[in-house]
Amino acid sequence: xxxxxxxxxxxxxxxxxxxxxxxxxxxxxxxxxxxxxxxxxxxxxxxxxxxxxxxxxxxxxxxxxxxxxxxxxxxxxxxxxxxxxxxxxxxxxxxxxxxxxxxxxxxxxxxxxxxxxxxxxxxxxxxxxxxxxxxxxxxxxxxxxxxxxxxxxxxxxxxxxxxxxxxxxxxxxxxxxxxxxxxxxxxxxxxxxxxxxxxxxxxxxxxxxxxxxxxxxxxxxxxxxxxxxxxxxxxxxxxxxxxxxxxxxxxxxxxxxxxxxxxxxxxxxxxxxxxxxxxxxxxxxxxxxxxxxxxxxxxxxxxxxxxxxxxxxxxxxxxxxxxxxxxxxxxxxxxxxxxxxxxxxxxxxxxxxxxxxxxxxxxxxxxxxxxxxxxxxxxxxxxxxxxxxxxxxxxxxxxxxxxxxxxxxxxxxxxxxxxxxxxxxxxxxxxxxxxxxxxxxxxxxxxxxxxxxxxxxxxxxxxxxxxxxxxxxxxxxxxxxxxxxxxxxxxxxxxxxxxxxxxxxx
DNA sequence: CGGTAAATAT
DNA sequence: CATATTTACC
Numbered sequence: 001x002x003x004x005x006x007x008x009x010x011x012x013x014x015x016x017x018x019x020x021x022x023x024x025x026x027x028x029x030x031x032x033x034x035x036x037x038x039x040x041x042x043x044x045x046x047x048x049x050x051x052x053x054x055x056x057x058x059x060x061x062x063x064x065x066x067x068x069x070x071x072x073x074x075x076x077x078x079x080x081x082x083x084x085x086x087x088x089x090x091x092x093x094x095x096x097x098x099x100x101x102x103x104x105x106x107x108x109x110x111x112x113x114x115x116x117x118x119x120x121x122x123x124x125x126x127x128x129x130x131x132x133x134x135x136x137x138x139x140x141x142x143x144x145x146x147x148x149x150x151x152x153x154x155x156x157x158x159x160x161x162x163x164x165x166x167x168x169x170x171x172x173x174x175x176x177x178x179x180x181x182x183x184x185x186x187x188x189x190x191x192x193x194x195x196x197x198x199x200x201x202x203x204x205x206x207x208x209x210x211x212x213x214x215x216x217x218x219x220x221x222x223x224x225x226x227x228x229x230x231x232x233x234x235x236x237x238x239x240x241x242x243x244x245x246x247x248x249x250x251x252x253x254x255x256x257x258x259x260x261x262x263x264x265x266x267x268x269x270x271x272x273x274x275x276x277x278x279x280x281x282x283x284x285x286x287x288x289x290x291x292x293x294x295x296x297x298x299x300x301x302x303x304x305x306x307x308x309x310x311x312x313x314x315x316x317x318x319x320x321x322x323x324x325x326x327x328x329x330x331x332x333x334x335x336x337x338x339x340x341x342x343x344x345x346x347x348x349x350x351x352x353x354x355x356x357x358x359x360x361x362x363x364x365x366x367x368x369x370x371x372x373x374x375x376x377x378x379x380x381x382x383x384x385x386x387x388x389x390x391x392x393x394x395x396x397x398x399x400x401x402x403x404x405x406x407x408x409x410x411x412x413x414x415x416x417x418x419x420x421x422x423x424x425x426x427x428x429x430x431x432x433x434x435x436x437x438x439x440x441x442x443x444x445x446x447x448x449x450x451x452x453x454x455x456x457x458x459x460x461x462x463x464x465x466x467x468x469x470x471x472x473x474x475x476x477x478x479x480x481x482x483x484x485x486x487x488x489x490x491x492x493x494x495x496x497x498x499x500x501x502x503x504x505x506x
Numbered sequence: 507c508g509g510t511a512a513a514t515a516t
Numbered sequence: 517c518a519t520a521t522t523t524a525c526c
Contacts, residue, residue: 278515278521303508317507322521325509 015130016042019064019148021091023047023054024071025079030119031071034096037121038069051083058087064148065091066133070113072097072104081111088112090146092132096121279319288312289323 020043024031031047038045046065048054058065068091072080080095087093088111095108096117105116114132117125136145137153279285292309293301303321310320 281520318522321508321510322523326520 015127018043018130018133019066020045021048021054021058021065021068022071023049023051023068023080023083024073025049025051025076026071026073030098034069034071034119034121037123038126041123041126043126051079055083055086058090058146061147065146066148066152067091067129068093069129070095072099072108074099074104077104077107081107084108084111084113088114089140089144091149092129092136094129094132279315279323281323285310285312285315286323289320293324 018041020038022031022035022038022045024034024047028049031049035045035047046057048057054068058068068083068087070080070083070093072095074097084093084095092114093112094115094117095113096119097104098119100118108116114136115129133149133152134156137149137156281289288310289306292306295309296302296305301324303317303324306324307315307317307320
C-alpha cells in the first residue's frame with residue numbers, strides 16, 4: 001500500500017501542535033480544566049484571563065495561534081463577546097460554556113464564532129477543531145487573517161495541489177482560493193453539475209454555516225462535480241481555412257444508464273465554433289478510448305478501429321493513434337523489458353523519470369481512483385455501476401483528497417501545526433479512499449520505496465499494463481463481462497464483432 | 507494505414 | 517522544465 005506505518009502514526013497525531021489561545025475571563029479554575037483538556041489533545045495552549053491582553057496577543061501575532069477558544073461566563077459575557085468580535089477575523093474562534101442556553105449559543109454564532117461548544121469538553125469535541133483553522137485559512141483568505149494561518153493554507157494548498165487542483169481544469173486552479181468561481185459551464189445546456197459548492201462567497205454567512213453544521217467537516221461529501229469549463233478557444237480569426245465545423249466532440253453516451261456524468265470531458269459547446277484542433281482527453285473520452293482498446297485487445301488495438309469503436313465525432317485517427325502510442329505503447333515498452341541489456345537501462349531510467357516527474361501534469365489530472373480502473377472496466381455498461389472515473393471527481397466542497405499521498409516535495413509547511421496535514425478522518429470515509437484501491441503487489445522483498453514507486457505508477461497510469469504481476473483483465477474476460485451485461489456486441493456500423501480476435505479488413 | 511519522432515502547445 | 521497533443525514523415 002501506499003501507506004507506511006509511519007504515515008499512519010502521523011495521521012493519528014495530526015492535530016497535535018495546534019496552537020490554541022484560551023481565554024477565560026472568569027475564575028481560573030475552569031480555565032485550568034479546559035486547558036488541561038486541550039493539552040491532553042496535544043494542543044499547545046496559552047491561557048489568558050484578560051480579554052484585552054488576549055486580543056493584543058492575537059493582533060500582534062506574538063504567538064502564532066491557530067485558533068481561539070473563549071469561555072463564556074454566564075455572568076460576564078461581554079468581555080468574551082468583545083474578544084470574539086475583535087478576534088473572529090483573525091482567528092477562528094470557538095466559544096465554550098456551561099451555559100447551554102440557545103440564546104447564548106446563537107449569540108456567539110451570530111457574533112462570529114465558528115462554533116459553540118457546550119461544556120464539559122470532550123476529546124470528541126476538541127478533536128476536530130482544526131477544521132475551523134483550515135476553513136478559515138482558506139475561506140477567509142485575504143484580509144486580517146492571522147499570519148499564523150498562512151502557513152496552514154500553504155500546506156493545505158500544496159497538498160491539495162496534488163490532486164485537487166488539476167481536477168478543476170487547469171485554468172481555474174483556484175479551488176484553493178476563496179473564490180472558487182465555478183462560473184464555468186457556459187456550454188451546453190448540460191448543466192449536469194448538480195452542485196457546485198459555493199461555500200465561498202458571502203463570508204458573512206460563512207461563520208454561521210459552520211456554527212450550525214457544528215463543524216466544518218472537510219471530510220468527505222461524496223464526489224461532487226467537477227467544475228469544468230470548456231475553453232473557449234481563442235478561435236481568433238478562424239474565418240477562413242479551417243473548416244472546423246465538424247469537430248465537435250459529441251459525447252454520445254452509449255451507456256444509457258444513469259451514469260452520473262461528472263465533469264464532462266469533451267463537450268460540445270453549444271453553438272460554439274468547433275474547436276478546430278486539440279482534443280481534450282478527458283475522462284469521458286479516455287474512457288471510451290480505453291474501452292475500445294480493451295475490446296479490441298491490445299494486440300489489435302489499432303487507431304482506426306479504436307476510432308470506430310469510440311464513435312466520437314470529430315476525433316481523428318491521428319488523435320487516437322497518438323494517444324495510443326504515447327499513452328500506451330510507449331510505456332508498455334519501458335515497463336515490459338525486452339532485451340536484457342537494455343533492460344537495466346530502461347528500468348532505471350524509468351524510475352528516475354518517475355521520481356522527477358512527481359505529481360503533475362497529466363498524471364495528476366487523472367489520478368485514478370482505483371488501481372486499474374479502466375482496464376478492469378467491469379462496469380462499462382453496467383446499469384448500476386460506473387466505477388472508473390478516471391480523473392477522479394474530487395472537487396468542490398468536501399472533496400476528500402487522497403491526502404495520504406505524500407507529495408513529492410514538502411507540502412507541509414513546517415510552520416503549520418502538526419505533522420502531516422492529513423485529516424484524522426475517522427468516519428466511514430477514510431477507509432474507502434485508502435483501501436481497496438489496489439491489490440498489494442507481490443513485492444515481498446522489494447524495498448518499500450520501490451514498491452511505492454511502482455504502485456504510484458500503476459495508479460497514475462491506468463493505461464499501462466500492470467507491473468509486478470498485476471494483470472489487466474484479458475480481452476476475453478472483458479467481453480464476457482460485457483455480454484453478461486447484455487452487451488454482446490457493439491451495435492451499428494461495422495463492428496459488431498464481439499470477438500476481438502477477428503480483425504477485420506477494411 | 508500504422509508508427510514514430512520532431513514540433514508545439516501547455 | 518516536463519508533459520500532452522499535434523504534425524510531419526517514413
